[in-house]
Amino acid sequence: MIDKLIRETRSFRSFEKVKISKEELEEVIEIARYSGSARNAQCIRYILISDEKVCNQVFPHTKWAGFINWNPTKEESPVAYILMLNEKK
Numbered sequence: 516m517i518d519k520l521i522r523e524t525r526s527f528r529s530f531e532k533v534k535i536s537k538e539e540l541e542e543v544i545e546i547a548r549y550s551g552s553a554r555n556a557q558c559i560r561y562i563l564i565s566d567e568k569v570c571n572q573v574f575p576h577t578k579w580a581g582f583i584n585w586n587p588t589k590e591e592s593p594v595a596y597i598l599m600l601n602e603k604k
Contacts, residue, residue: 528579535565537550540595562598569597 540563547561564570574592579585 516555528585529587530593532590532594537563537565540565540597543597547598560600560601560602563595564598565595567594570594 544561544563548557558568568594571589574584574589577586579587
């Protein structure tokens with residue numbers, strides 16, 4: 516099953532304006548928590564952003580498709596973000 520998922524997954528660089536519930540975003544984070552981390556330190560922290568106003572503030576600071584000069588338009592921008600942060604001690 517995982518091999519099928521990996522083979523069929525492609526990079527998404529433009530998005531449809533379909534709302535994602537907070538519960539769906541939290542489920543993604545819950546699954547991510549089970550993945551490994553260096554020295555099992557669990558130092559990654561997450562911030563879920565789905566508020567349209569905040570997403571619009573985040574979008575101008577994103578960079579997409581690093582090897583080509585392209586970014587999605589505002590109309591193609593994500594409706595939610597999951598920010599990953601590294602906890603500093």
